[in-house]
Amino acid sequence: MSAYSPKDSSILIIDDDINLIRLMSQMLKDFGRILFATNGEMGLHIAQEQKPDLILLDVEMAPMDGYEVCRRLKSDEATSASAIIFVTAKVGMESEIACLDAGAVDFICKPLNPLVVQARVRTHLRLQQNTAALESLAQHDSLSGLYNRRYFNMAIEAEYRRLQRHQLPLGLAMVDIDHFKKYNDTYGHIAGDGAICAVAKALEHATKRPGEVVARYGGEEFVVLLPQVDAEILSQYGQMICDKVQALELPHATSDTSAWLSISVGLALVIPNSQSLPEDLIKQADQALYLAKQNGRNQYHLLR
Numbered sequence: 547m548s549a550y551s552p553k554d555s556s557i558l559i560i561d562d563d564i565n566l567i568r569l570m571s572q573m574l575k576d577f578g579r580i581l582f583a584t585n586g587e588m589g590l591h592i593a594q595e596q597k598p599d600l601i602l603l604d605v606e607m608a609p610m611d612g613y614e615v616c617r618r619l620k621s622d623e624a625t626s627a628s629a630i631i632f633v634t635a636k637v638g639m640e641s642e643i644a645c646l647d648a649g650a651v652d653f654i655c656k657p658l659n660p661l662v663v664q665a666r667v668r669t670h671l672r673l674q675q676n677t678a679a680l681e682s683l684a685q686h687d688s689l690s691g692l693y694n695r696r697y698f699n700m701a702i703e704a705e706y707r708r709l710q711r712h713q714l715p716l717g718l719a720m721v722d723i724d725h726f727k728k729y730n731d732t733y734g735h736i737a738g739d740g741a742i743c744a745v746a747k748a749l750e751h752a753t754k755r756p757g758e759v760v761a762r763y764g765g766e767e768f769v770v771l772l773p774q775v776d777a778e779i780l781s782q783y784g785q786m787i788c789d790k791v792q793a794l795e796l797p798h799a800t801s802d803t804s805a806w807l808s809i810s811v812g813l814a815l816v817i818p819n820s821q822s823l824p825e826d827l828i829k830q831a832d833q834a835l836y837l838a839k840q841n842g843r844n845q846y847h848l849l850r
């Protein structure tokens with residue numbers, strides 16, 4: 547988890563009073579990048595484009611007031627992650643409740659006190675960053691640093707349906723380290739963990755196209771999601787990752803396959819349709835992996 551670094555943050559100020567925007571920008575100049583908008587419509591647009599960590603939102607604006615802007619920010623997936631602090635001239639419990647009900651994390655009363663503004667912003671930027679770090683932890687495998695199986699399952703579901711809509715192919719590689727149990731028995735579990743990390747890094751380096759996802763599927767198994775590939779590109783990829791792992795030259799004295807650590811790769815390719823499921827593609831890659839093992843390991847096998 548990275549240390550709190552306010553300079554990486556971005557803050558959007560939405561207020562119809564340009565003098566207040568100037569004042570707040572001055573107060574928050576050490577907190578990161580400051581963006582601003584002088585009405586709700588412009589604010590929504592900038593929030594969608596820039597995805598700020600935090601939004602300071604004036605309640606009293608026309609034609610769209612702050613409550614309406616807040617509702618729209620919260621109901622749009624592109625902007626719902628930004629934390630919102632209301633800035634309001636209305637004091638009192640009713641106004642406070644209205645702010646929090648609308649989905650804001652906090653509110654600040656006018657006239658603005660610089661120390662209050664800075665303290666509230668600091669707190670919520672920190673909370674935002676902690677939330678982002680927790681989300682990242684929940685999506686990654688702690689040993690290899692790759693995405694975990696849980697994230698992969700979400701990614702394949704989304705990619706499968708997206709490519710179904712466009713009638714484009716989706717490729718999947720299922721990767722297994724050859725004779726891994728023997729490797730552990732020979733070199734110990736710490737070396738085994740090291741081998742998993744080395745293979746993970748090799749896969750990550752070899753997988754660079756946009757939309758491709760490398761994940762640890764479990765134990766010594768990895769999966770790679772390869773959108774919009776054909777059989778030739780997929781086969782080349784399969785061969786390349788086998789070569790990359792061999793090139794690590796990790797000695798495996800008890801392997802029947804090679805002097806170095808090797809992998810077997812099952813490749814599957816489909817154009818998703820409404821009758822098929824992501825699970826079918828996974829099963830197909832698993833079957834291809836079985837055949838790659840049967841054929842002597844340290845190789846890929848493609849099924850489509």
Ligand SMILES: [Mg+2]
Nearest residue numbers: 562604606607
């Ligand atoms: Mg105003």
